[in-house]
Structures are given as structure tokens and as C-alpha cells.
Amino acid sequence: PVEEVKIYKGLAGVVVDYTAVSKVNPETNSLLYRGYPVQELAATCSFEEVAYLLWHSELPDAAQLAEFTAAERSQRTLDAPVKRVIDDLPLTAHPMDVVRTAVSVIGALDPTTADSSTSSNLAKSITLLAKLPAIVSYDQRRRRGQDVVEPREDLGYSANFLYMTFGEVPSDVVVDAFDVSMILYAEHSFNASTFTTRVVTSTLSDLYSAVVAGIGALKGPLHGGANEAVMHIFDEIGTADKAEAWLEQALAEKRKIMGFGHRVYKNGDSRVPTMKKALDTLIEEYDAQELLDLYVALDDAMQSRKAIQPNLDYPSGPAYHLIGYDTELFTPLFVASRITGWTAHIMEQLASNALIRPLSVYNGVDERHPAALAERA
Numbered sequence: 001p002v003e004e005v006k007i008y009k010g011l012a013g014v015v016v017d018y019t020a021v022s023k024v025n026p027e028t029n030s031l032l033y034r035g036y037p038v039q040e041l042a043a044t045c046s047f048e049e050v051a052y053l054l055w056h057s058e059l060p061d062a063a064q065l066a067e068f069t070a071a072e073r074s075q076r077t078l079d080a081p082v083k084r085v086i087d088d089l090p091l092t093a094h095p096m097d098v099v100r101t102a103v104s105v106i107g108a109l110d111p112t113t114a115d116s117s118t119s120s121n122l123a124k125s126i127t128l129l130a131k132l133p134a135i136v137s138y139d140q141r142r143r144r145g146q147d148v149v150e151p152r153e154d155l156g157y158s159a160n161f162l163y164m165t166f167g168e169v170p171s172d173v174v175v176d177a178f179d180v181s182m183i184l185y186a187e188h189s190f191n192a193s194t195f196t197t198r199v200v201t202s203t204l205s206d207l208y209s210a211v212v213a214g215i216g217a218l219k220g221p222l223h224g225g226a227n228e229a230v231m232h233i234f235d236e237i238g239t240a241d242k243a244e245a246w247l248e249q250a251l252a253e254k255r256k257i258m259g260f261g262h263r264v265y266k267n268g269d270s271r272v273p274t275m276k277k278a279l280d281t282l283i284e285e286y287d288a289q290e291l292l293d294l295y296v297a298l299d300d301a302m303q304s305r306k307a308i309q310p311n312l313d314y315p316s317g318p319a320y321h322l323i324g325y326d327t328e329l330f331t332p333l334f335v336a337s338r339i340t341g342w343t344a345h346i347m348e349q350l351a352s353n354a355l356i357r358p359l360s361v362y363n364g365v366d367e368r369h370p371a372a373l374a375e376r377a
């Protein structure tokens with residue numbers, strides 16, 4: 001007989017550790033990074049300042065920010081072996097596979113990979129913060145048959161990211177909306193990919209290995225892959241007038257509606273109002289009323305049918321579409337941001353490490369004994 005033990009499927013509701021990085025509060029629909037409400041950070045700070053906050057627990061002063069951004073700006077290019085490996089990957093490879101592979105190569109090239117001191121891990125975190133935009137831009141451009149655009153050290157993180165992808169600096173409206181998305185995606189406590197990075201770190205493996213595993217976890221459509229999946233359903237629906245009927249059929253087929261629902265938030269995702277505001281500025285900038293109509297129609301239909309609220313991926317998917325990214329590049333953009341939260345958690349895990357190794361209840365066949373090969377029927 002199988003032992004009677006309470007199973008916490010999906011670890012739902014299980015508290016596994018403390019964290020000082022962020023606080024997700026579903027009762028108040030709020031999210032704090034190191035104590036600061038995320039919507040206030042989005043209104044007041046740049047993504048670079050938020051990255052610094054997540055890693056150092058405090059916002060930088062002007063001198064600290066200048067030193068930090070100089071370090072980031074000086075590492076925005078990819079080494080030749082990284083470019084070569086990307087070049088060798090077929091265009092049929094999903095961009096998340098490309099990002100995962102490129103980070104793995106960066107880890108294999110770094111002579112300090114085995115050094116897990118906080119100072120070394122901070123240096124690696126800045127390296128990845130600087131290089132992820134280069135990886136994503138490189139891959140987006142190669143998919144369009146375009147040449148590489150070298151980074152510009154005079155530009156901030158988001159302006160440079162967009163410049164490297166599209167070959168020109170877009171308007172402030174676009175840069176600001178993108179920067180807000182980076183801030184909102186940066187950190188979210190023990191989500192699946194962050195927990196993955198903590199599991200890997202708990203074995204005293206290296207930071208790059210943990211990040212590569214995190215990228216693998218983020219790829220899935222129940223997690224980060226949802227921002228891409230939202231755009232696919234928008235394409236499938238077509239126009240606002242078709243949203244209701246489409247939803248009816250999708251629910252009848254027991255499909256999960258991408259961009260809706262959350263394991264922790266049951267009354268709405270704290271980040272959605274801020275990202276929706278950013279999306280609205282893009283709708284105006286690109287004169288994209290039809291996309292907004294579809295966004296509203298599907299959300300309205302979902303509220304009247306299931307009352308399941310949108311999550312951050314719902315407004316960010318269409319935002320990245322308007323900015324000009326191919327749909328498959330949306331989740332790599334999430335990686336570029338979440339590298340900050342992942343690495344903050346990796347360093348926190350190491351500071352008070354315990355090997356993460358839960359238990360299971362065996363429910364397979366009873367004990368038995370192997371017959372010699374000749375005696376097996």
C-alpha cells in the first residue's frame with residue numbers, strides 16, 4: 001500500500017526558504033523589490049538602477065551608478081567564439097535555445113567560472129546583464145539576414161538594446177516602455193525558473209550552470225514562454241470581434257489561455273497595470289488601435305467567462321510585438337531582464353546554502369528480484 005502522506009503537487013503553497021530580494025503579496029496585489037514597490041521603481045528609476053538594487057540591496061547613488069553603468073557598457077560585445085557558435089545554430093532553433101547555448105558558451109570561456117565568491121559572481125552577473133542584449137540582438141538580426149550592429153557606449157541599457165536590434169534608437173516613448181518592461185520582469189521571488197537556479201546553486205555548481213538551467217525553465221509556456229504564446233493566440237484570433245467565439249471554443253477544448261492566471265496572484269498580477277500603461281503609450285505611438293481592441297476583447301471575454309486575471313505576459317507580448325521583435329524573441333527579452341533576479345537569488349542561496357533535495361513517496365511496483373536474461377520470457 002502507498003504510504004498516506006500529504007503531497008504538495010507542484011510545491012503549491014509550500015514555503016521553502018526566506019528571501020530578502022522581493023516580496024510578492026497576493027492579498028494586496030503588490031510586489032516589492034528590496035522593499036520598494038515595483039510601480040514606483042518603474043516610475044522613478046532606470047533598469048540599470050533596479051539591477052543594482054537587486055544585487056546590492058540599496059539603490060545606487062550617482063557615483064555608484066556611474067561605476068556600475070561603465071562596467072556594463074564596456075562589456076556589450078560578444079567574443080568571437082560565442083558568435084561562431086550562434087552562427088552554427090540553424091534558424092529552426094528556437095531563440096531561447098540560442099540564448100541558452102550562448103550563455104553556456106560564455107560560461108565555458110570564463111576562466112573564473114569555478115570562483116563562486118560574491119565578488120566574482122557579481123562580476124559575472126554584470127557580464128551577463130551586458131551580454132544578453134547582444135545575444136538577443138545578434139540572433140534577431142541574423143534571423144532577418146541583417147548585419148550585426150555594434151553597441152554604443154553613450155546609450156543607456158534599453159536604448160542601446162533597441163539600437164543593437166533595430167539599427168536605430170527609437171523614440172523616448174518606445175525606450176521608456178521597453179525599460180519599464182525590463183524593470184517589471186526583473187524579479188518575482190520563487191517562480192519556477194528562479195527556484196531552478198537556486199536548486200542548481202544549492203549543489204555548489206557555478207552561476208552560469210544555474211542560469212542555463214533557469215533559461216530552460218523559463219522557456220515553457222506555463223512560465224516565461226507565455227509572452228510569446230499570447231502573441232500566437234492574438235494571431236490565431238485575428239480581430240476583436242472574433243475573441244468571444246474563439247475563447248468559447250478554446251475553453252471547450254480545455255486549452256489554457258496564455259497570459260491569464262497565476263500560481264500566486266488570484267486577484268490580478270501586481271505588474272499588469274504598470275505594463276498596460278506602457279502598452280497604451282506604444283498603442284498611441286504606433287497607431288495600433290486594432291491590437292488594443294483585441295487585447296481588451298479577449299480580456300473582457302475571459303473575465304465574463306472565467307474571471308481569471310491577466311498576468312504580466314499579457315500586456316508585454318503585444319508591447320514587444322509593436323516595438324518590432326519577432327514573436328519568438330519575446331521570451332529571450334524576459335531572460336535579459338530576469339538575469340538580475342536569478343543572479344540575486346543565486347548569491348542569496350550561496351550565502352546560507354542548504355542542498356535542495358526534497359522527498360517523494362514511492363508508488364511503483366512492490367519489491368521484486370531480477371531473473372537472469374535467459375530466464376526472462
Ligand code: SDX
Nearest residue numbers: 188191221222223224226256257258259260261262263311
Ligand atoms: C509567469 O510564478 C511566477 O512568479 C511566474 C511569473 C514570473 O514573474 O516569474 O509571474 C511569470 O510565469 C506568468 C504565468 C505565465 N503563464 C501563462 O500565462 C500560461 C497560462 N496560465 C496558466 O496555465 C496558469 O494560470 C498558471 C500555470 C500560470 C498557474 O497555474 P496553477 O497555479 O498551477 O493553476 P491551475 O493550472 O491548477 O489552474 C487552476 C484552475 C484550473 O481550473 P480547474 O481545473 O480548477 O477547473 O484555473 C484554471 C485551471 O484550468 N486556469 C485556467 C488558466 N489558468 C488557470 N484556465 C484557462 N486558462 C488559463 N490561463
